[in-house]
Amino acid sequence: MSEELISRDSKQQQPTHLGHELEKWLALADIQVGGDRPWDIRLKTPRVLEQAMSRGNLGLGEAYLDGDWEVDRLDEFFYRLLLARLDEKVVHSGLFWQLVRCRFMNLQTLQRAWQVGEAHYDLGNEFYAAMLDSRLTYTCGYWQEADSLEAAQxxxxxxxxxxxxxEPGMKLLDIGCGWGSFMSYAAEHYGVEATGVTVSREQAAWAAERYQQLPLKFLLQDYRQVEGQYDRIVSIGMFEHVGRKNMQTFMEVARSCLKPxxxxxLHTIGKNKRANTPDPWLDKYIFPNGDLPSIGQIGDAADGNFVVEDLHNFGADYDKTLLAWDINFTRAWPEIAPKLKLDERFYRMWRYYLLSCAGAFRARRVQVWQWVLSPQGVPGGYQRLQG
Incomplete structure (x- = not known):
């Protein structure tokens, strides 16, 4: 080997100031660079350090998609990173621009609302059938007494x-109905008639075909186009796409469609701080224009429209749900990858999504709330029925 190559190789192995800085931050989360524990990070190129320090999770995530770093347990890596709040200690310019976008732009207009359907939910019914339960329920399960994904959902x-x-004969509206999992369950077990709206063509077509025998109607439309009067309204895992500038409108539409x-x-993932901005990696690769609400933002939107009867948090259950989805996804991958023409980069992207989110729920940095709302208060008071 020439002296020039030896010199260049030795320079690449020398830890940089940036490398020392990253190692210092990671040590706060008990994560080692080059360690042998499941959550320790192994770097394949030094540019990962610069990407992470300068662009936060967007840089770190894109470096992972490129194969520039590995970790045996992504969920444990992110659990420790987020529990130590390292994302709040490393400030980068991308966060400023993300804040500006969310604060001054309406990223969830009627025209833009269809983007998430096309980019995420229209990946294909076969793809989601391989990952989810038999009803294709794409929201957090309830694991209090469940021992399987099917039972939790x-x-x-x-x-x-x-x-x-x-009760039998009630008319139900499902805003963001997905593949009709709740509507079908409610119709089969409680005798209701239901109308669901979704911005995913794949979801609407699949649900209409599967549940032809049930009194269900599936409409391809945005929530702002909903009309009619209903005895009950449900929205499960859709409010995350509404956006802070449209939450009031959502509540007003729901109120106008709900009988007195x-x-x-309202079932939604939520954030702990009102001022937090959407994660730039998830926004770019998984959920375009997503915007998690805070308790305060939902309260503001409900103000004047609804009485809050009940609020239930079971966010820790999403950790188990995401891990179950990851098991199903990885097990099905050898079969679905060639059939759906998915490559290794997609595999890494999808697991990064599932397992980084699992770590976030485990660290309790994000929540799952179910709000029960009434137009004018339940006479005598509302009794939670969850047991």
Whole structure:
């Protein structure tokens, strides 16, 4: 080997000031560079350090997609990183521009609302069928007494039915109905008639075909186009796409469609701080224009529209749900990858999404809330029906 190559190789191995800085931050989360524990990070190129320090999770995530670093347990890596709040200690310019976008732009206009359907939910019904439960329920399961994904999702669906006090013959509106998992369960077990709206063509077509025998209607439309009067309204895992500038409008539309004596259940992921901005990596690669609400933002939107009857947090259960999805996804990958023409980069992207989110829920940095709302207050008071 020439002296020039030896010199260049030795320079690459020398730890940089940036490398020392990153190692110092990671040590606060008990993460080692080059360690042998499942959550320790192994770097394949020194540019990962610069990407992480200058661009936060967007840089770190893109470096992972490029194969520039590895870790045996992504969920444990992110759990420790987020528990130590390292994302708040490393400030980069990208966060400023993300804040400006969210604060001054409406990223969830009627025209833009369809983007998430096309980019995420229209990946294909076969793809999601390989990852989810038999009803294709793409929201957090309820694991209190469940020992499987199927049982956890059914427990969640039934809990919502009981919280809403569903009875035969009621008319139900599902805003953001997905593949119709809740509507079908409610119709089969509680005898309701249901109308669901979604911005995903794949979801609407699949659900309409599968549930032809049930009194269900699936509409391809935005929530702002909803009309009619309903005894009950439910929205499960859709409010994350509404955006802070449209939350009031969402509540006003729901209120106008709900009978005076009705109930609405809002199930949503939520953030701990009002001022937090959407994660730039998730915004770019997974959920375009997503915007998690805070307790205060939902309260502001409900103000003047609804009485808050009940608020239930079971965010820790999303950790188990995401891990179950990851197991299904990795198990199905050898079969679905060639059939759906998905490459290794997609595999890394999808697992980064599932497992980084699992770590975030484990660290309790994000929550899952179910709000029960009434137009004018339940006479005598509302009794939670979750047992």
């Amino acid at each position: 059914e427990a969640k669906l039934d809990m919502i039915c009981r919280k809403l006090g569903l 004596e009705g109930l609405m259940l």
